Amino acid sequence: MSLLFTHQNLRNVLFACALTLARPAFAQEIPTYAPPPAMPASTVKLPTVMIMSMGGTIASRGEPRLNITNYGGKGVPRVDPQDWYHDLPELAGIAHIVLEDQRAPQDRAVTETHEDLARVAKRLNEIVKDSNIDGVVVTHGTNTMAEVAFYMNLTVKTDKPIVFVGSQRPWTGLSGDGPRNLYDAVRVAASKEARGKGVLHCMDQFINTARDVTKTSAYRVQTFKGIDVGAIGFADPDKVVFYREPVRRHTTQSEFAGGDFPTVPGVEVAYSYREAPGYLIDAMVEHGVKGIVIDGTGAGSPTSSQTEAIKRAQEKGVVFVVTTRTRSGRVQDTPRRRESKIVPGDNLPPEKARILLQLALTKTTDLGEITRMFNEY
Amino acid sequence: MSRISIRFIAVVLSFAFISPVFAAGLPQVRMFTTGGTIQSKGAHRQKLMEYSDGKVSPEELIADLPELKQVAEVSYTEIANVGSPGVKTDILLKLANEINAWLAKPESAGAVVTHGTATLEETAYFLNLVVKSNKPVVMVGAMRPFTAVSRDGPMNLYNAVRVAASPTATGYGVMILLNDEINAARDTTKNNTYRVETFVARDLGPIGFADSDRIVFYRRPIYRHTYKSEFDVSKLTSLPRVDVTYTYQEEDGTAIDAFAAAGAQGIVLTGGGGDSIKKAQAKGVVFVQSDRKGSGRVVESERSAERGIVTSDNLPPQKARILLRLALTKTQDPKEIQRMFAEY
Secondary structure, X not given: OOOOXXXXXXXXXXXXXXXXXXXXXXXXOOOOOOOOOOOOOOHHHOXXXXXXXXXXXXXXXXXOOOOOOOOOOOOOOOOOHHHHHHHOHHHHHOOEEEEEEOOOOOOOOOOOOHHHHHHXXXXXXXXXXXXXXXXXXXXXXXXXXXHHHHHHHHHOOOOOOEEEEOOOOOOOOOOOOHHHHHHHHHHHHOOHXXXXXXXXXXXXXXXXXXXXXXXXXXXXXXXXXXXXXXXXXXXXXXXXXXXXXXXOOOHHHOOOOOOOOOOOOOEEEEEOOOOOOOHHHHXXXXXXXXXXXXXXXXXXXXXXXXXXXXXXXXXXXXXXXXEEOOOOOOEXXXXXXXXXXXXXXXXXXXXXXXXXXXXXXXXXXXXXHHHHHHHHO | OHHHHHHHXXXXXXHHOHHHHHHOOOOEEEEEEOOOHHHEOOOOOOOXXXXXXXXXXXXXXXXXXXXXXXXXXXXXXXXXXXXXXXXXXXXXXXXXXXXXXXXXXXXXXXXXXXXXXXXXXXXXXXHHHHOOOOOOEEEEOOOOOOOOOOOOHHXXXXXXXXXHHOHXXXXXXXXXXXXXXXXXXXXXXXXXXXXXXXXXOOXXXXXXXXXXXXXXXXXXXXXXXXXXXXXXXXXXXXXXXEEEOOOOOOOOOHHHHHHHHOOOXXXXXXXOOOOHHHHHHHOOOEEEEOOOOOOOOEOOOHHHHHOOOEEXXXXXXXXXXXXXXXXXXXXXXXXXXHHHHHHO
């Protein structure tokens, strides 16, 4: 049997899971502070969860085990999806696991691009139509996972749980957070309560929404937080529990959902600070971008030089959205902002405003329409 | 480009015309006043503590904010004018019944409750469990008295009335509004003694904001509340006595013995308790295990179930007390009460 289970040979995997269940297996080395829930009497009733790897620290190895900053890289073996399954036999107690590898080749020179997002979104749109699959867990590196999750939140048409997960320490790290996070993400993806809440994120026991979650700390394990609005639930030892439903449109309610976007219009981000110049914006326009997100100071203000460059760019049809570098609070709709024809980015961070603007620009360049989208998503 | 600008201006104009259209039939909001800092006066405007130099009537509150006329037709019912530690069961029951009577009227849009901040969260959670309506109920207070420099009361009250008047605020349960933030009654606690940024939902965060451009919501509470709640106090004149014990090193259950002797039907623990728990249980006292940390859940466990102790989920002791009081109006069965703690 092939080591790598693909979605296509689901039957083999289910068979393999059943075999695993027969073994008494609780590996000592797995960091876990709670006993796993009792195995159900009939494993037939277990939900089926796909674990899809987009790589990340959770899929990385480092030597020695105190190496938690300089791991992975060329020539270092990665953690393949079946390694997770092998190292976490408890997974078999909570779900039938199907594994899928969506990692870029290890030797590829470029970091993740839009093509990777489009490919995975398309694949997720296929998978969720499969009645055998109850939920999907997607692993990703933590640096950009929040914006990738937000892209899926807008483009995947399903009410089945899709849960993004990663780790702050490599799979091999001392007190590595990966195993617990992966186990909890599968529990969330397997839970009925997680349905219809959009794309979710689960690390360090916190369940956050794709729209609002952001990485707040470079190395601490408690890094992902919901900007302004907090978590919506927890993967606690006794149960997966939800306290909040997101109000903003997502997944089944998204006008972008189910769409295939092999390419999207170029959108870049310009940061604001005292004396931030206009020429960077000119260069972006020269390069051919269709939209620019200004990450403004305070309530969302560019400098006077940036403002002049914005006017020049608007003459050429470039659409502007403004966010705030405070990383909390909404950029509000004001008469002055309307006059300057800049779309307020609500409380999205610039990297997520960029994703929404890219998708918006596939449909329209009308500022009223784009303002509506930023109010609704 | 000119086509884009014209469309944009059209959208802008349509927004600009919204308020005059509304002015024709303003939503009706009733303010239920109970007192607190928002209705207190100090002898001079730098007096931010011990400001018991005079009280503000509901009429004064409304007269102080002529801007309210642009957002709602505001009437009032004075329930009390006391500091929040003085809010007792009779006031809670009167408040609940008056609010229910108001919200049952077809012409009512919502309700605002002024309250002292010290126990505001307890009244908010009580109302969240007994108000029989999906119309907005907004609790409001102030951290600085009516007379203070940079007092926060007026903007809090203005925003509370905006939310109570807003159809978008329907079905969120009872809300707490101070400092522009809309918080859910169940999850929010006072977090600081004097700063204006005091109400925080530690585990979860706010559910929305009253910003200048609009009222905006990001989260809908899932736990049962208001129109989905099974609790009804309309025929009650009292509530069961429930007390709270605080645990610490060498805490030995003396408080539990005393509360049981005083007739407590329920006791909320923050840990500890020793042998006193079993003695009180023998007398029929129901125990709920909360925690003194103020964040995180007390998880359901086999050990607690075996001891007949209900776990409080992430309710702090003062809110577990409110739910236990209401639960005890229905049942003494720990299993049934445990269900309630998982649902409310």
